[in-house]
Amino acid sequence: MGMRLIDLSVTMEPSAGEPVPVEIEYVSHEDGADILGRPAGLDRRAFPGGMALSLEHVKLTSHSGTHIDAPVHYGPTCAGERAKTIEELPLEWFFSEGVVLDCPGRNADGPVSKSEIVDCLARIGYAIKPLDIVLIRTDADELWGRPEYFTDFRGVTKEATAWLVERGVKVIGIDSFGFDPPFHRMLSEYCITRDPGALWPAHLYGREREYCQIERMSNIREIPIKSGFLVACFPIKLKRCGAGWSRVVAMVKE
Numbered sequence: 001m002g003m004r005l006i007d008l009s010v011t012m013e014p015s016a017g018e019p020v021p022v023e024i025e026y027v028s029h030e031d032g033a034d035i036l037g038r039p040a041g042l043d044r045r046a047f048p049g050g051m052a053l054s055l056e057h058v059k060l061t062s063h064s065g066t067h068i069d070a071p072v073h074y075g076p077t078c079a080g081e082r083a084k085t086i087e088e089l090p091l092e093w094f095f096s097e098g099v100v101l102d103c104p105g106r107n108a109d110g111p112v113s114k115s116e117i118v119d120c121l122a123r124i125g126y127a128i129k130p131l132d133i134v135l136i137r138t139d140a141d142e143l144w145g146r147p148e149y150f151t152d153f154r155g156v157t158k159e160a161t162a163w164l165v166e167r168g169v170k171v172i173g174i175d176s177f178g179f180d181p182p183f184h185r186m187l188s189e190y191c192i193t194r195d196p197g198a199l200w201p202a203h204l205y206g207r208e209r210e211y212c213q214i215e216r217m218s219n220i221r222e223i224p225i226k227s228g229f230l231v232a233c234f235p236i237k238l239k240r241c242g243a244g245w246s247r248v249v250a251m252v253k254e
Ligand SMILES: [Zn+2]
Pocket: 063, 067, 068, 069, 215, 243
């Protein structure tokens, strides 16, 4: 049985798609030969072609590129217990059946609402079950690398997030900069209402119930079906961290 694998992650690079630029320092095969030879008093001239092994030094945040937010990112506790860090989460959460919800749009369309999700599921005739990995396609990844990528996206409401998590969903992915609406949108709402609930409402819902977000995905539109495929999105084990990078892959039977 053949499987078509679809890459749903962005490339980690010094890109304008990152608020904190990813820095990669490349150590060449020639410099790598000097480094490897040094303990033995050798340099590159000892190696075939004057070259040995290359490597890279990488500097980035735990939230750079396509990454998974862990419960502890949202707050120190979840449902009254110490919130889990990224390396403590069960692998079962990150390899499961996927479902695509088509919610295209930008900031002007407002955050993805609960009724929109319910309608979307009705349209594709799918009922959410525990551990489904829900992928919300907004197409905001088309702005990756442009300044609008940080400001012109939808986000998801707290109510929509809660509705999915109450059905046993543990991982929800989105193809935009963030999972909540853009910062300027939340801030202007807060300045009118002075309601703390206006600030990162979906993220902070994670203080009540455990769930993970995948932020900055790409290519969800390339998945040819809405359900009946698998998603693998294992996060890298970063000690006591609130997020981890992931190579998110959809697996579709051929
Ligand atoms: Zn994050």
